[in-house]
Amino acid sequence: MRIVIADCSAVYTGRGDTKLGQGVRAIIIKEDGAVSIHNDVGNKPLNYMGKGNLFTEEIDDDGNIVWKFDTTKENLTLTMYGLISDSQHELILDDEGLVRDGTESQLQEWLAANPTALGGDYTLIKREYPTGDGPVDLLVQDERDGSYVAVEVKRVSMLGTVGQIMRYVAGLQETPEFEGHVVRGMIAALDIRPKTSLLAEKRGIECVTVSEAWRIHKANRSLLEEQTATPTPPAEEEPKPRGFLA
Amino acid sequence: MRIVIADCSAVYTGRGDTKLGQGVRAIIIKEDGAVSIHNDVGNKPLNYMGKGNLFTEEIDDDGNIVWKFDTTKENLTLTMYGLISDSQHELILDDEGLVRDGTESQLQEWLAANPTALGGDYTLIKREYPTGDGPVDLLVQDERDGSYVAVEVKRVSMLGTVGQIMRYVAGLQETPEFEGHVVRGMIAALDIRPKTSLLAEKRGIECVTVSEAWRIHKANRSLLEEQTATPTPPAEEEPKPRGFLA
DNA sequence: ACCTGTGTTACGCGG
DNA sequence: CCGCGTAGCACAGGT
Numbered sequence: 402m403r404i405v406i407a408d409c410s411a412v413y414t415g416r417g418d419t420k421l422g423q424g425v426r427a428i429i430i431k432e433d434g435a436v437s438i439h440n441d442v443g444n445k446p447l448n449y450m451g452k453g454n455l456f457t458e459e460i461d462d463d464g465n466i467v468w469k470f471d472t473t474k475e476n477l478t479l480t481m482y483g484l485i486s487d488s489q490h491e492l493i494l495d496d497e498g499l500v501r502d503g504t505e506s507q508l509q510e511w512l513a514a515n516p517t518a519l520g521g522d523y524t525l526i527k528r529e530y531p532t533g534d535g536p537v538d539l540l541v542q543d544e545r546d547g548s549y550v551a552v553e554v555k556r557v558s559m560l561g562t563v564g565q566i567m568r569y570v571a572g573l574q575e576t577p578e579f580e581g582h583v584v585r586g587m588i589a590a591l592d593i594r595p596k597t598s599l600l601a602e603k604r605g606i607e608c609v610t611v612s613e614a615w616r617i618h619k620a621n622r623s624l625l626e627e628q629t630a631t632p633t634p635p636a637e638e639e640p641k642p643r644g645f646l647a
Numbered sequence: 648m649r650i651v652i653a654d655c656s657a658v659y660t661g662r663g664d665t666k667l668g669q670g671v672r673a674i675i676i677k678e679d680g681a682v683s684i685h686n687d688v689g690n691k692p693l694n695y696m697g698k699g700n701l702f703t704e705e706i707d708d709d710g711n712i713v714w715k716f717d718t719t720k721e722n723l724t725l726t727m728y729g730l731i732s733d734s735q736h737e738l739i740l741d742d743e744g745l746v747r748d749g750t751e752s753q754l755q756e757w758l759a760a761n762p763t764a765l766g767g768d769y770t771l772i773k774r775e776y777p778t779g780d781g782p783v784d785l786l787v788q789d790e791r792d793g794s795y796v797a798v799e800v801k802r803v804s805m806l807g808t809v810g811q812i813m814r815y816v817a818g819l820q821e822t823p824e825f826e827g828h829v830v831r832g833m834i835a836a837l838d839i840r841p842k843t844s845l846l847a848e849k850r851g852i853e854c855v856t857v858s859e860a861w862r863i864h865k866a867n868r869s870l871l872e873e874q875t876a877t878p879t880p881p882a883e884e885e886p887k888p889r890g891f892l893a
Numbered sequence: 894a895c896c897t898g899t900g901t902t903a904c905g906c907g908g
Numbered sequence: 909c910c911g912c913g914t915a916g917c918a919c920a921g922g923t
Contacts (some may be wrong), residue, residue: 495670564810594896662916
């Protein structure tokens with residue numbers, strides 16, 4: 402990783418256009434070619450370019466160093482009027498990398514294995530069920546009346562989720578397989594924003610907050626891990642898809 | 648800005664949970680307290696914390712330096728097993744900051760002033776029109792048949808836009824003011840993804856790609872700026888919404 | 894302080 | 909390679 406502190410300005414063209422006036426900033430160039438220009442505020446860089454760009458160095462008419470980072474679609478040009486610091490460091494990456502917990506995919510996995518956590522006698526039809534308008538997170542069947550429910554799983558559910566579900570439900574209702582069947586929409590999330598819940602209600606979409614059940618599940622799970630301490634893998638079998646597809 | 652290269656590990660809890668194993672990484676602490684931990688790949692930090700956190704330093708039982716960055720809702724703990732480099736730099740920020748061009752809000756402003764660029768005899772009713780399900784970017788009226796059109800403006804329009812419009816149109820159709828009137832939905836964007844365009848079609852939402860007209864508008868605009876060359880402030884006064892400090 | 898929407902979102906996963 | 913959806917999204921702007 403190369404770290405340069407320099408008095409510089411920058412111009413970017415590509416997905417949008419930006420101009421950055423003169424100032425002293427930190428420029429970070431990573432091993433994979435990714436570059437970012439930081440001021441002394443916030444987490445996001447002012448300008449940046451992903452890996453896979455072509456790096457070139459020139460000197461302009463005024464004797465300033467000009468760095469270019471180009472791809473076929475984007476260009477970042479950095480002009481340096483003065484160099485304050487330039488250092489290189491060898492970073493070592495551990496092979497585990499960053500381990501995340503509590504992601505949406507984990508939530509989805511858990512709900513697929515325990516559909517009753519959705520608050521009814523539900524049976525899983527399929528995860529990532531293709532609706533024709535994109536895949537819905539879970540498709541389940543309500544055993545009480547045989548109706549189908551398209552479930553969108555979220556960590557945090559905001560207004561956009563409602564439109565997303567409306568889209569999926571509309572897609573399913575157009576599918577011949579669901580001719581004559583009732584298809585409803587549902588949001589299952591750790592946190593459903595008040596306005597979202599209101600709007601969902603208006604659109605006939607059921608909202609289920611699963612944070613409490615999830616917390617208990619996680620507690621039990623870590624307890625189990627402690628007790629078993631890897632004598633045998635707990636088999637954690639996922640119920641296999643059923644219904645008309647399979 | 649303080650830049651530390653160290654052999655370290657990190658634990659984060661808050662919006663999610665993450666664990667970062669031991670490795671040599673770059674730690675950046677900015678003037679406002681924002682901190683980020685970078686490996687040598689990509690633009691995004693492995694771990695980070697926004698400004699406004701409480702920074703504390705301790706020594707653990709093994710003699711390692713432990714840095715904590717805490718807010719009421721989040722905690723980032725960084726343990727350092729070895730220090731490779733530690734430097735401080737004074738960055739200077741120009742008062743212009745980053746100037747963006749081609750943003751969605753500029754697009755919206757332009758289309759509000761030139762609704763015929765939407766490809767018909769349209770008249771602007773209102774920008775950011777409240778639908779009850781959130782404000783729609785533009786509400787225009789089609790002078791040919793008196794129908795109303797809810798326009799969602801995007802730089803790049805993807806599938807989610809369709810659900811967004813469906814939501815707005817549904818919201819408007821429920822409003823008493825539009826009782827008995829036709830309300831349609833429209834996407835106006837520089838780039839509409841093929842699948843998005845297809846789905847929008849299916850849902851009766853019109854798609855207009857305005858990239859060409861926008862390009863011409865921008866060209867004319869910069870030409871105008873050159874000609875006038877600041878004899879009088881071009882009245883074009885933008886309210887000067889400044890970025891970081893204020 | 895919370896909610897809402899944009900972003901050169903970045904990034905990973907699937908086709 | 910592109911499309912699509914998530915993210916500890918970050919961040920700005922409004923209420």
